[in-house]
Amino acid sequence: MRYAMAIEVNKCVGCADCVVACQTENNVPIGYSRDWIVERVSGTYPDIFLHFESQRCNHCEDTPCVRTCPTGASFIDVGGIVKVTHDECIGCGACIESCPYDARYFHPDGYVDKCTFCDHRVKEGMDPACVSVCPTYCMHFGDLDDPDSDISKLLKKRENFTLLPEAGTAPQIFYLK
Amino acid sequence: MSKFNRRDFIKISGTATAGVALTPALSSGIGQIFQNEKKLTDDQLTKTPTICEVCFWNCAGWTYTDPDNKIIKVVGNDKDPHSNGRLCPRGTGGLGMYYDENRLKKPLVRVEENGVQSFKEVSWDEAFDVIVDNMKAIDEKYGKESIALFYHGKTGPHFKHMMQYWGSDTNAKPASAQCLITREAGYIATYGTGLASPEPTDINNTECLVLIGNHFGENMHNGHVQEISKLIDRKGTIITVDPRFSTAAAHSTHWLPIKPSTDLALLLAWTNVIINENLYDKEYVARYTYGFDELKAHVQKYTPEWAQTVTTIPAGDIYKTARVMANAAPKVIIHPGRHTAWYGDDTQRTRAMAILNAILGSWGRKGGFYFPENIKLPNHPHPPLPKPKWSWRDISQGKHKLAFAGITNEIVDCALPEYDGPYKIKGMFFVATNPLQAIPKEDTIKKAIQNQDFVLAVDTMPSEITGYADVVLPEATFLERLDDIRVSQNKSPNVALRYPAVKPKYDSKPGWWIARELGIRLGLHDYYHWEEFEEYLDWQLKQIGTSISELKEVGVKHFDRKTPMYLNENEEYWFNTNTGKIELVSTDFQEWGYDPLPVYKAHDEAPAGYLRLIYGRLPMHTFGRTLNNPNLNDLKNEPKLWVNPKVAKIYYLENNQEVWLQNPEGKVSSFPIKVRITERIRHDSVFMPHGFGNKGRIKVDGKILEMSRAYGRGISDAELLHNIKIDPETGGTGMRNSFVTILTENPHTKAVES
Structure with missing residues (x-):
């Protein structure tokens, strides 16, 4: 089992529905977020290129955040989901510093919080909240170890990229062109 | 009669122009709802059907509440053709309307102490007394017609009906004159019918979608955004015309970066190419349209080469995109757009779009425009309406033949001190609308407000207009109230229910309750044979074979279509126009002295330095x-x-x-x-x-x-x-x-x- 996400940037409109759906689904306090939108523009009028990226924790295979956690609060769960055990987190911030994607934040209740791929939903057979709400159907979630899963097929078929591949973290969020 | 010579905007003096950037408030009141508590699974939560009120698309969804009756989230209803189970960000975040700690909490009445005006919190009874006294006084002096209602959203009809029962039909909504009246008029003149909402564009089957300044993805017309995304999957063509590289432009096959205000030139040039290159649907044009030869002669001067000089779009791109459209026809949609009040010749621009759709044969065709169907909900029987001596019609219909709804600014003009015509406005009710943002000419509106004997505002939030009201009534948010059944036109007729998930917070009340209470106090008992709005809705639903209890379970109920969705091959079809045909040349416009075919007229250019x-x-x-x-x-x-x-x-x-x-x-x-x-x-x-x-x-x-x-x-x-x-x-x-x-x-x- 290797959970991953594929996001089609040719469809994403950057509406941030994924952001607010995550916030309400996961009780993320106002002012914080586990996912966010990046707008990328290049070119000169009228030859312009634009796409949006819905970004979040990349649930990397090689995880600097887990490696730097002094208490073991940061760990890799079933299916490669990178998580934080809130009770064990001392809020030292080492994981936040080490994450090349800036995907973690200090929760005002005193621990580090981040995307969980909505594992509480995934366990129930549902998609993460961000995927299930997206009005452009640009996000896909599934198991990369299953060659018949939609996400495996999509990644085989479509040209894709990951964020900061040079960081060597082997991200599990793929962007489809 | 007003005890205020001047209606001060009730605010802290000096702040309006200070221009201080305020830090976003991370209010502790808001934080309270998001505690790190144990997550409940969806089946531990209660689902109540709702219809989103964050925008006019009115998606149906479910409000999830926990065992403590706290709203946890709002999620789309899978059976809803507006949302297909996926709300847009505004709908997903709609629960913030309920939790907003800045909401209006109590009825407010304007008072003056030591020369300083302020609001005082009062009981609903006290507020109603002030309103009723003022309404009666205005009636005595000027007549009931002199109270104008400005409204929006699902709260609007409760007040519109109450005022009509009382005897005033002086009303307008910004959703008309500031939004889609011109588009509706353009389609009525061409096809004998408007488009209404959601627009019956068959995007799910189209091959080519043309967007004229229509920025899908920035507007979240949910169902259409979803359909366009699927069009991208199908590798269909999207042509976007916009001076801005909009999100839609970024997702388009062709982006035509047009010089603002010249859209009509492009539309006429496209028509020129499609006619002169014989790319139009000849059978369709011969069978269903009126005035093709005149159209052909009319567009000869509008060549792409001419349009290039006007629009700054290269003529080659105009030829190319016209051919792309024709190639996809009839599976092509020149999308009518929504907010179309742009340059003052907007009915004509919409006509040009409607004409283009007609010669491409897309109206009534799969992949073009389908014929929507809805189900009629009967009105609860009530005595006939009193006949007002005048109404919004008298103010606007003489001036504009296709003003089929009140024109906000023209009603505001009747409220100005210098107005000396027969339709004097001396009271203004603002229900769920904020004219200071929604309607142009802010200074005129403020002047009109100063000239009123009485101003009422009904809202959930202290929007600008509340500061100018004499009485402010706090309405419950959509998650806390019942409203009219959503009867929507789609591929299959359907109805949807908004049911309160929780009790109204603070001392707010549902719009239906406020309007009914006012009505009762005005002696309109005969029009309100129901106590609870739920009774009224249940009666209506039972007339079409369903009920509140069924809709509480399903949220959205579909009915079978009774009419065809598209034109049958070679079908003789009577359009609701004078000629019974799609009028490329508008016979009404000929008679009324408007351009019977759209004529390009240059618009104002920016002065130097602007x-x-x-x-x-x-x-x-x-x-x-x-x-x-x-x-x-x-x-x-x-x-x-x-x-x-x-x-x-x-x-x-x-x-x-x-x-x-x-x-x-x-x-x-x-x-x-x-x-x-x-x-x-x-x-x-x-x-x-x-x-x-x-x-x-x-x-x-x-x-x-x-x-x-x-x-x-x-x-x-x-x-x-x-x-x-x-x-x-x-x-x-x-x-x-x-x-x-x-x-x-x-x-x-x-x-x-x-």
Whole structure:
């Protein structure tokens, strides 16, 4: 089992529905977020290129955040989901510093919080909240170890990229062109 | 009769022009709802059907509440054709409307102590007494007709009906003259029918979608956004015409970066190519349309080469895209768009789009426009309505033949002190609408308000207009109230229910209750044979074979279609026009003295040193009404002014620099806006989202009530709109002829120093 996400940037409109759906689904306090939108523009009028990226924790295979956690609060769960055990987190911030994607934040209740791929939903057979709400159907979630899963097929078929591949973290969020 | 000689905007003095950037409030009141508690699974939560009120698309969804009756989330209803189970960000964040701690909490009445006006919290009974006394006094002096209602959304009809029962049919909504009246008129003149909402565009089967200044993805017309995404999957063609590299443009096969205000030239040139290259649907045109030969002769002068000089779009691109459209026909849609009140010849521009659809044979065809069907809900029987001596019709229909609804600005004009005509307005009710942002000519509106004997505002939030009201009534949010059944036109007829998930917070009340209570106090018992609105709705639903209890279970109920969705092959079809045909040449327009075929007329250009002000949307906000919603404000809490790098160089602008805007009439924005230097906008225009620059801040019992997260953030384009061009056919207000110049120093500070 290797959970991953594929996001089609040719469809994403950057509406941030994924952001607010995550916030309400996961009780993320106002002012914080586990996912966010990046707008990328290049070119000169009228030859312009634009796409949006819905970004979040990349649930990397090689995880600097887990490696730097002094208490073991940061760990890799079933299916490669990178998580934080809130009770064990001392809020030292080492994981936040080490994450090349800036995907973690200090929760005002005193621990580090981040995307969980909505594992509480995934366990129930549902998609993460961000995927299930997206009005452009640009996000896909599934198991990369299953060659018949939609996400495996999509990644085989479509040209894709990951964020900061040079960081060597082997991200599990793929962007489809 | 008003005890106030001058209606002060109740605020803290001096703050309106200070231009202080406020820090977004991370209120502890909001934080309380998000504690790190054990997560409940969906089946541990209660689901109540709702219809989203964050925008007019009115998606059906489910409100999830926990065992403590706390709203946890709002999620789309899978059976709903508006949302297909996926709400847009505004719907997902709609629960913030309920949790907003800045909501209106109690009825308020304007009082004056020691020369200072303020609001006082009162009971509902006291507030109703003040309203009824004032209504009766205005009636005695001027007649019931002299109270005008401005309304929006699902709250509107409760008050519209109450006022009609009482004897006033003087009403208007910005959703008409400021939005889609011109589009509806253009289609009525061509096809004998308007489009209504959601527009019956068969995007799911189309091969080519043409968007004229229609920015899907920034507007979140949910169902259509979803369908366009599937069109991208199918590798269909999208042609976007926009001076701005919009999100839609970025997702398009062809983007035509048009010079603002010249869209009609492009449409006529496309028509020229499609006719002259024999690319039109000959059988369809012969069978269903009227006036083709005249159209053909008419468009000869509108060549792509001519259009290139007007629109700045290369003629080659005009030929190419016309051929692409024709190639896809009839599976092609020139999308009618929504907010179409732009340049004052908007009915004509819409006509040109409707004509193009007709010659491509897309109306009534799969992949073009389908015939929507809805189900009729009978009205609860009530005595006949009293006949007012005059109504909105008398004010506007003489001037504009296709003004099929009240024109906001014309009613406002009747409320001015200098008005000496027969339709004098002396009372204004604002229900769920904020005219200071929604309607152009802010200064005129303020002047009209000062001339009123009585002003009422009903809202969930202390929007700007509440500061000018004599009585303010706090309405419950959509998650806490019942409203009319949503009867929508789609591929299959369906009805949907909004049911309260929780009790109204604070001392707010549902719109239906407020309107009924007022009605009862005005002696309109005969019109209200029901006590609870639920009884009324249940009766209606039972007439069509369902009930409240069924809809509480399913949220949305579909019915079988009774009529065909598309034209059958070679079907003889009678269009509801004078000729029974699709009128390429409008016989009504001929008779009424309007252009029977659309004629290109050049629009005003920016004076030297000015840029065209283009306003638009953000996907996470519905204009001013969502800006204070804690969840949506968190996604975007201030606007940016898009400026082309060339313009930035001229003004020495940097990203995030605060600037003020001034229009040629000298009007300066109250607040600054931050600059975003981007190639996504032309050098002759600036762009900003509509609805920001909130000025709502009122004083209640000595304490401040404000939209704390929205106040003073960015510029309200409504302040700067000028050069409003009236669409002659409809009275629609063309609002895209406004120009601005950029001020890099605080003009308000300067004024103080001098």
